[in-house]
Amino acid sequence: MSGAPATVRLTPRMALGHVRTAARLALKAAPGSLAGLVVLTVAGGLAPVVTAWLTGLVLDGLVGGMSGPALVWLTVALALAGIATVVLPRLSQYAESELGRRVRVIAADRLYTAMNHRLRGLARLEDPRFHDRIRLAQQAGSTAPGDLVNSATGIGKSTLTLAGFLVTLLLINPWLVLAVGVAAIPTVRAEVLLGRRRVGAMWRIGYAERRQYFYANLLSAPREAKEVRLFGLGAFFRDRMLTELRSANATNRALDRRELGVQTMLGVLGAAVAGGGLVWAIQAARSGQMTVGNVMVFVAAVAGVQGSLSAIVGQLGGAHRAMLMLDHYHVATTMESDLPVPASPAPVPALVAGIELRDVWFRYGPDRPWVLRGMNLTIPAGRTTALVGLNGAGKSTLVKLLCRLYDPVRGQVRWDGVDLRETDPAELRERIGTVFQDYVEYELSAAENIGLGDLTHLQDRDRIESAARHAGVHHVLASLPNGYDTMLTRMFLEGVDTEGPETGVLLSGGQGQRLALARALLRDERDLLILDEPSSGLDAEAEAEIHARLREHRAGRTSLLISHRLNTIREADQIAVLADGKITECGNHDQLIAENGAYSRLFALQAQGYVETAPR
Numbered sequence: 022m023s024g025a026p027a028t029v030r031l032t033p034r035m036a037l038g039h040v041r042t043a044a045r046l047a048l049k050a051a052p053g054s055l056a057g058l059v060v061l062t063v064a065g066g067l068a069p070v071v072t073a074w075l076t077g078l079v080l081d082g083l084v085g086g087m088s089g090p091a092l093v094w095l096t097v098a099l100a101l102a103g104i105a106t107v108v109l110p111r112l113s114q115y116a117e118s119e120l121g122r123r124v125r126v127i128a129a130d131r132l133y134t135a136m137n138h139r140l141r142g143l144a145r146l147e148d149p150r151f152h153d154r155i156r157l158a159q160q161a162g163s164t165a166p167g168d169l170v171n172s173a174t175g176i177g178k179s180t181l182t183l184a185g186f187l188v189t190l191l192l193i194n195p196w197l198v199l200a201v202g203v204a205a206i207p208t209v210r211a212e213v214l215l216g217r218r219r220v221g222a223m224w225r226i227g228y229a230e231r232r233q234y235f236y237a238n239l240l241s242a243p244r245e246a247k248e249v250r251l252f253g254l255g256a257f258f259r260d261r262m263l264t265e266l267r268s269a270n271a272t273n274r275a276l277d278r279r280e281l282g283v284q285t286m287l288g289v290l291g292a293a294v295a296g297g298g299l300v301w302a303i304q305a306a307r308s309g310q311m312t313v314g315n316v317m318v319f320v321a322a323v324a325g326v327q328g329s330l331s332a333i334v335g336q337l338g339g340a341h342r343a344m345l346m347l348d349h350y351h352v353a354t355t356m357e358s359d360l361p362v363p364a365s366p367a368p369v370p371a372l373v374a375g376i377e378l379r380d381v382w383f384r385y386g387p388d389r390p391w392v393l394r395g396m397n398l399t400i401p402a403g404r405t406t407a408l409v410g411l412n413g414a415g416k417s418t419l420v421k422l423l424c425r426l427y428d429p430v431r432g433q434v435r436w437d438g439v440d441l442r443e444t445d446p447a448e449l450r451e452r453i454g455t456v457f458q459d460y461v462e463y464e465l466s467a468a469e470n471i472g473l474g475d476l477t478h479l480q481d482r483d484r485i486e487s488a489a490r491h492a493g494v495h496h497v498l499a500s501l502p503n504g505y506d507t508m509l510t511r512m513f514l515e516g517v518d519t520e521g522p523e524t525g526v527l528l529s530g531g532q533g534q535r536l537a538l539a540r541a542l543l544r545d546e547r548d549l550l551i552l553d554e555p556s557s558g559l560d561a562e563a564e565a566e567i568h569a570r571l572r573e574h575r576a577g578r579t580s581l582l583i584s585h586r587l588n589t590i591r592e593a594d595q596i597a598v599l600a601d602g603k604i605t606e607c608g609n610h611d612q613l614i615a616e617n618g619a620y621s622r623l624f625a626l627q628a629q630g631y632v633e634t635a636p637r
């Protein structure tokens with residue numbers, strides 16, 4: 022799924038496919054509204070023609086001295102047609118809105134279900150082209166199917182009006198149909214060209230708009246606010262935002278000017294044809310070839326033909342745009358899974374022997390440097406393995422491979438002998454509990470923040486509290502204004518619907534880290550516990566306390582612990598040093614110290630720092 026969206030070209034086959042998709046979505050979402058819309062479209066399309074004819078008949082009746090019930094009935098019919106002309110567009114608008122609302126729900130459901138099922142790893146999420154595509158697909162899902170249906174009904178309605186008035190003109194004077202038709206050719210051609218330009222401009226403006234929102238967001242987002250203020254970046258980002266805004270404005274202005282010029286010319290041409298026709302009609306009326314009513318019908322018909330033609334062309338442009346957008350939606354909902362999963366995946370049983378990384382090579386893209394270069398490591402079941410390495414050595418990358426967020430480029434990661442490529446990632450992840458280095462603090466309640474670790478326990482307050490106690494964060498959470506129900510956010514109000522809603526709170530960095538730990542500990546019975554820098558934000562006392570608890574918790578379980586603070590991992594059963602994409606040392610603390618290698622050097626360096634600053 023790649024390629025710049027701007028290069029999308031619609032073939033007739035694709036267009037037909039998108040029309041079918043939109044029609045199916047509309048039929049599924051709101052068959053009643055769709056049927057109503059069709060009826061309203063037919064009625065709305067014919068109403069102006071009927072009104073014009075009735076007006077002509079009434080005028081002729083008056084001039085011809087018609088009176089009595091016939092004139093009354095004609096007048097009543099004319100009044101009803103007038104009411105219909107006013108009411109029908111309102112009803113159509115409601116039916117369109119309702120259809121749009123319902124289609125949006127189904128389209129969003131399909132899109133996000135596809136994303137959940139087809140985006141199992143991370144690689145695609147790190148591709149900027151994918152983000153362009155998915156953003157457009159989200160936009161398309163919410164508006165394009167409805168827009169396409171509306172354009173289709175709009176085209177149908179205008180076509181009916183056009184046909185009605187063409188027949189009218191044909192009955193009055195066939196030559197007039199030819200004159201109006203010839204005058205319409207440049208209009209159609211100009212609208213098609215303008216439509217294409219509009220679509221092209223949409224991509225260019227879209228990019229500028231995305232950058233503009235990005236800068237605008239930097240100016241108001243609480244997460245970035247500290248740095249923006251401290252480094253005085255406000256004016257800098259504002260200027261960049263305005264530059265993007267001006268660039269979008271310049272594109273829009275150029276387009277508007279071109280449209281203004283073309284449409285003014287076409288308007289003058291249309292008016293000339295209509296004026297010529299009117300002169301002819303008045304002459305014909307004067308010489309008795311035409312009635313006053315027919316003159317009126319003629320004027321309405323010329324305006325109706327011109328108006329409906331330009332509406333059809335405009336709506337075709339709208340349909341074209343909607344189809345281009347639906348193309349992104351189609352690609353996003355039918356994309357292949359980013360991690361191949363066999364038709365019958367191998368089961369992931371409880372871990373008995375261990376996990377083996379066999380000659381694993383990995384890089385984040387064909388044009389990126391290798392992070393792991395033929396790495397070999399066994400993580401024995403029931404033991405604690407610690408992973409040590411310098412910044413950027415590839416420790417977190419290894420964690421992602423263990424969770425099958427990526428597949429190795431070469432080599433295998435084996436779970437009790439089963440290559441992870443043979444497994445269903447969802448089943449594998451059910452067996453793993455993880456605290457990532459860049460853990461998430463969700464803008465939800467404290468209890469939910471922990472409960473998300475295992476949705477089956479989301480409502481189980483006892484288990485949630487027990488996990489919080491293990492992670493040493495229970496007292497902090499219990500003493501929040503609403504205890505575990507306090508929202509951990511300053512972005513949303515608690516209970517907006519109630520009177521005097523309260524704002525939530527933010528935890529400190531270390532408290533947040535404990536919360537993430539509690540979330541992982543809720544997945545208590547998992548086979549593999551991965552802790553990537555679980556205590557980097559904790560004070561020394563808390564760190565010692567947490568590690569003592571974790572040691573207890575890990576006893577007899579399989580765990581992988583990553584930490585730069587070597588004192589926290591020295592009791593691991595096995596310590597592996599990762600350097601240059603490989604495991605360069607592996608053994609327990611005493612063995613590695615005796616080896617006098619990189620681990621020993623790092624340990625001595627850290628120990629020295631403490632000794633030198635310790636009070637005598």
Ligand SMILES: Nc1ncnc2c1ncn2[C@@H]1O[C@H](COP(=O)(O)OP(=O)(O)OP(=O)(O)O)[C@@H](O)[C@H]1O
Binds near residue numbers: 411415
């Ligand atoms: N998503 C990514 N896309 C491209 N490169 C990445 C990505 N994530 C990490 N890298 C690169 O891979 C290398 C290893 O990163 P990784 O995060 O695994 O290191 P680490 O050992 O965990 O480092 P640290 O100790 O700083 O946490 C780094 O050079 C990093 O720039």
